[in-house]
Amino acid sequence: MSAVENHLLERLPRPDRLRLLAACEPVELVLSEVLCVPDLPVRHVYFPIRGFISLVTPVDGSPGVEVGMVGREGMLGAQLALGIATTPWRAVVQGAGGAWRIGTVAFKRELAHSPALQRGLNRYLYVLMAQHAASAGCLRFHLTGQRLARWLLMSQDRAHSDSFHVTHEFLAYMLGMRRVGITAAASTLQRNGLIEYHRGELKVLDRTGLEAAACSCYASDRRTYAQLLG
Structure with missing residues (x-):
């Protein structure tokens, strides 16, 4: 990896950034890989570059529902800044790609400096x-x-591509819904010319139209990020 390509790292002063990167290693995030689980101490911090990660909250023994997403705009393991070693969610790789990884001990040392x-x-x-x-x-x-359109936009932002792989089963899992509901909603978006979907391969055809179809949560998320970290 010749470039930083993670927004949080790029915002750091150069000496801090270089020192932190020297303690990191490049890794590949593998689709469906579980990076951390609730109530167990995290072993590594991840700064995605091309891959992205779903944050899933388990509910009563069920697979749970997605409550957040992390791409190169952020990181996995931010709770260490609060002195907390565990997370309340299950982190699952949603999009394969590269990331910078650092052990928690080394990261806390960099955080202190x-x-x-x-x-x-x-x-x-x-x-x-x-x-x-949200x-x-x-x-x-x-x-x-509306929720599906928001999720697709969030995924497109982090995939940095108009096309990405996703199944109806995975969408139902992420959104906490039955597959039949996801299929109906995706079919409507496709009939309206906003997306193209075939055998797990999804392509965004009309970004502006998809934003109009999404709920207000998508714009609110982007606005909050821009105000604080843009």
Whole structure:
């Protein structure tokens, strides 16, 4: 990896960034790989570059529902800035690709030496809080098609491509819905010319139209990030 390509790292002063990168290693995020689970100490911190990660909250023994997403705009393991070693969610690789990885001990050492890193993580933690709050309201009040459009936009942003692989089963899992509902909503988006979907391969055809079809949570998430970390 010749470039940083992670927004949180790029925002750091150059000496802090170089010192942190020297302690990192490049890794490949593998589709469906589980990076951490609830209530167990995390072993590594990840700064995605091309891959992206779903944050899933388990519910009563079920697979759970997605409450957040992490791509190269953020990181996995930000709770370490609060002195907390565990997470409340299951982190699953949703999009394969590269990332910078650093062990938690080394990361906490860098955190202690970089006030800029601490400030950046504090702001990013608020972004995650806002994303989780929006997801809770979205699950309760917004229609399936709106939620699906939001999810597709979030995935496209982090995939940095108009095309990516996703199945109806995976969408139902992420959105906490029955597959039949996801299929109906995806069919509507396809009939309206917003997406193209075939055998798990999805392509966004009309980004503007998809934004119009999404709920207000998508624009709210982007606005919060831009205000704090843009």
